[in-house]
Amino acid sequence: MDDLASAIARITREAGQLALARFHTDFARWEKSSGSPVCEVDLAVDALLRQRLFALLPDVGWLSEETADNSDRLARRRIWVVDPIDGTRDYIRGRPGWAVSVALVEDGKPVVGVLDAPVRQEFWQASAGGGATLDGRKLLASQRDTFAGSRVPTDALPKADRDLAMVEKPNSIALRMAMVADDRADLVATLRWGNEWDIAAAALIAIEAGGAVTDALGAELAFNKPDPRAFGVITSSRGIHQAALDRLSVRAQSVMAPSSGS
Numbered sequence: 001m002d003d004l005a006s007a008i009a010r011i012t013r014e015a016g017q018l019a020l021a022r023f024h025t026d027f028a029r030w031e032k033s034s035g036s037p038v039c040e041v042d043l044a045v046d047a048l049l050r051q052r053l054f055a056l057l058p059d060v061g062w063l064s065e066e067t068a069d070n071s072d073r074l075a076r077r078r079i080w081v082v083d084p085i086d087g088t089r090d091y092i093r094g095r096p097g098w099a100v101s102v103a104l105v106e107d108g109k110p111v112v113g114v115l116d117a118p119v120r121q122e123f124w125q126a127s128a129g130g131g132a133t134l135d136g137r138k139l140l141a142s143q144r145d146t147f148a149g150s151r152v153p154t155d156a157l158p159k160a161d162r163d164l165a166m167v168e169k170p171n172s173i174a175l176r177m178a179m180v181a182d183d184r185a186d187l188v189a190t191l192r193w194g195n196e197w198d199i200a201a202a203a204l205i206a207i208e209a210g211g212a213v214t215d216a217l218g219a220e221l222a223f224n225k226p227d228p229r230a231f232g233v234i235t236s237s238r239g240i241h242q243a244a245l246d247r248l249s250v251r252a253q254s255v256m257a258p259s260s261g262s
Contacts, residue, residue: 004056005112005127008102011052013123015045015100016116019085023119029092037088042066045084045100053080053102060104063228065197071226078106079224081200086115087172096120097170103200105223113201115174124178124205132208134182141211142186145239147247150186153179161247177202177235181209187236187244191216191255196228203235212241216252231256 022041029039046066054060057080061073064082073079080102085091087098096119104112115124126132132139144150152161153169153176167185170176177199179185200223203213215221216232232252236244 001111001127001130004104005114005125005130007056008053008104008112009114009123009125011049011056012100012102012114012116014052015049015084015102016118016123018048019045019091019098019100020118023091024094037092038066039085039088039092041091042084042088046082049080049082049084049100049102053082057104061224063197063224065195069228073224074226076224078104081105081110081197081223083174083197086174086198087170090171095171097172097175099172099175101172101174101197101201103204103223105200108222108224110200110204110223113204115178115201115205117170117172117175120170120175122175122178124181124201126201126205126208128204128208130208132181132205134178139181139205139209140183141181141206141209142183142237143210143239144186144237147240147243150236150240150244151184152187152189153185173198173233174202177206177213177233180211180235180237181206186240187234189216189234189236189244189248190232191248191252193229193231194233196223196225196230199230199233203233206235210238212236212238214241214245216248217256218245 061076061079083101090097099117103110111128148163
């Protein structure tokens with residue numbers, strides 16, 4: 001597993017360097033759907049990762065934000081779960097809060113996770129049972145056990161959450177989750193449907209650093225599902241995770257209600 005994780009790390013770094021070389025250049029960009037930007041660099045990084053990762057492990061499924069989904073992946077025990085550029089909005093705007101995200105999932109759980117944020121000069125790695133590192137430094141997640149005052153990467157806090165503290169918010173959800181792993185944040189929470197490729201690598205990094213990760217309703221995350229989405233994600237210190245669920249449960253249920261009644 002160590003050799004495999006090292007190979008995945010090398011490939012992810014290569015992808016990160018490709019994205020970095022095109023950063024601040026004139027590249028094509030458009031919207032896949034309203035509010036969902038994409039650019040030609042997303043596709044170039046996706047193609048590189050697909051080629052390199054399949055050369056490493058040919059008999060593995062594939063799930064990527066920038067590749068049409070294929071149900072063949074459901075028959076595979078192992079699958080690559082990839083976001084070529086997580087935080088495309090920051091990438092397009094010339095901001096540093098983006099990363100290349102690569103996870104190897106086995107039997108529904110990430111076993112290797114890598115994030116490369118080259119502008120931030122941050123390289124995150126984790127393997128199941130092997131801990132997590134940032135640029136080779138072993139990570140220890142936030143140990144906070146008091147909910148009030150918890151650090152949250154956000155641009156603004158709702159009135160009901162003014163007892164929390166705002167910290168830097170990169171556009172990449174993966175990087176925000178990783179901030180909990182590095183004790184730069186205590187809580188990251190989303191209350192909307194999100195995609196497996198956004199969170200697979202970061203979830204493993206946070207867990208291996210000693211953090212807690214569930215969906216917005218407190219359920220354990222599972223990957224390579226027929227519908228590759230999860231309802232929200234809550235990443236936090238273990239000491240405040242239940243308090244976060246309690247604080248957000250009514251809001252989560254209200255968001256879920258329209259879809260459950262349709």
